[in-house]
Amino acid sequence: MNACIVGFGCIGPVHAISIKHTDCATVYAICDINKKRADKGAEEYGAKAYYDYDECLNDENIDTVHICTPHYLHFEMVKKALEAGKRVVCEKPVTIKKEEFKILLENYDVSKIFPIIQNRTNACIVKMKELISSNDYGKLKGAKGLVTWHRDEGYYNSEDWRGKKETEGGGVLINQSVHTLDLMMLFCGKAKSVEATMKNYSLKGVIEVEDTVDAFIQYENGSTGIFYATNAYADNSSAQLEIEFENARLSYIDRKLFVNGECVCEDGDGFIGKNYWGKGHANTINDFYTGKSKLSLADIKNTMDAMFAIYESAESNKPVNL
Ligand SMILES: NC(=O)c1ccc[n+]([C@@H]2O[C@H](COP(=O)([O-])OP(=O)(O)OC[C@H]3O[C@@H](n4cnc5c(N)ncnc54)[C@H](O)[C@@H]3O)[C@@H](O)[C@H]2O)c1
Structure with a gap:
């Protein structure tokens, strides 16, 4: 498969390294309106450089486009790629508006x-799923997601x-902590209602x-x-996830999984990019590309619905029913 990475800023290069790790795909082209970034990436990977998205969509050799551009461009870029007959790998968030996601x-x-x-x-999340499906932990009581990171003016x-x-499209929720919200939704399913608040404490x-949201x-x-995320913490500490059953507490913290306090799995090393991104891009x-994962847009519907509902509730100061 020939891949084209669109947007070669912070995360585009992580996609390129990840593609290089697979046997089934090649970094065929790199597209960025920033000519220097596109050229540098193209030289490093022996790829073609494009500076215009529409032009790269006309290239019939490209099978898959990786959308690694700013959030507000994703929706139009995804639509255009599909209309051009390409498959799309899209960075989060696939859209920044509820109506766009519905479309x-x-x-x-x-x-x-x-x-x-x-x-x-992540190894611990895969293990968590395995344990939950093969053990009788009793009734699912709830989940806790906690993200305390630092993003400054720079x-x-x-x-x-x-x-x-x-x-x-938003701040700490749509950008940094949506991954943790996604894991809560993965284990708890569809939300019925959401009540949330948000503030900008540190970057007025x-x-x-x-910079901070709770729900x-x-x-x-x-x-x-219970979900809490902030970019106003003093540093980037490990995101935490806890799933509470009648007879077990599964806690994911510092890239280790604990069941009732006993460590049963570790994510291990091997990060590409910044370690707080996790090492999941390569996997x-x-x-x-190997077809092991059939993940599609439908699989993130619960997460996107909850995310949009959190914004709606925080903005309206009212609970939102989904
Ligand atoms: N999954 C993760 O853990 C993770 C981590 C970091 C970033 N991201 C996501 O990746 C995306 C990009 O983030 P980033 O931090 O790399 O941003 P960035 O600003 O560093 O890079 C974006 C790149 O897109 C280019 N670009 C802008 N408009 C373009 C256009 N019309 N055509 C082609 N290129 C264009 C810019 O020149 C820039 O090089 C965002 O959606 C972000 O949320 C995901």
Whole structure:
């Protein structure tokens, strides 16, 4: 398969290394409106450089496009790629608006859209799924997701699209902590209602989006979720996930999985990029090209619905029923 990476800023190169790790795909082209970035990547991978997205979509040799551009561009880019007959690997968030997500779900072949939610492939998360399906832990009571990270003025000023509702779509929720929300949804299922608040504590005058969000989630199966995420912490500490059953507590912290306090799995080393991104890109992209993973847009519906509901509740100051 010939891949084209679109957007070669921070995460585009992680996709390129991940493709290099698979036997089934080649970095055939790199497209970036920043000519220097496209040329540098193309030289490193012996790939073609494109500076215009429409031009690369006209290249019949390209089978798959990897969308690694700013958030607000994803929706149009995904649509155009599908219309050009390509498969799409899309960085989160696939869309920044609820209506856009609905349009993709209802009008396009969702099996051709592979969303990057790489933490689902972390060894501890895979183990967690395995343990939950093979043990009788009793009734699912609830989940806790906690993300305490640090993003400063320098980070937000590094690229023009960051920190703005119009172009990033939100702050710590849609960008940094959606992975942890996704894991809560993976284990607890569909949300029934959401009540949330958000604030900008540490970056007033720098960003117009939230640096902190909290939510109380009621799931259809009767369990409840507590979610808290902030970019206002002093440093990046490990995200935490806890799944609470009648007879067991499964805790994922510091890349280790504990069942009732006993460590049963570790994610291990081997990170590409920043270690707080996790090491899932290589696994996820390999699973896509080998066909091991059939993940599609439909598989992130619960997460996207919850994310949009959290924003709606925080903005309206009211609970939102899904
Ligand atoms: N999954 C993860 O853990 C993870 C981690 C980091 C970033 N991301 C996601 O990856 C995406 C990109 O983030 P980033 O931090 O790499 O951003 P970035 O700003 O560093 O890079 C974006 C690149 O896209 C290019 N670009 C902009 N408009 C373009 C266009 N029309 N055509 C082609 N290229 C264009 C820019 O020149 C830039 O090089 C975002 O969706 C972000 O949320 C995901």
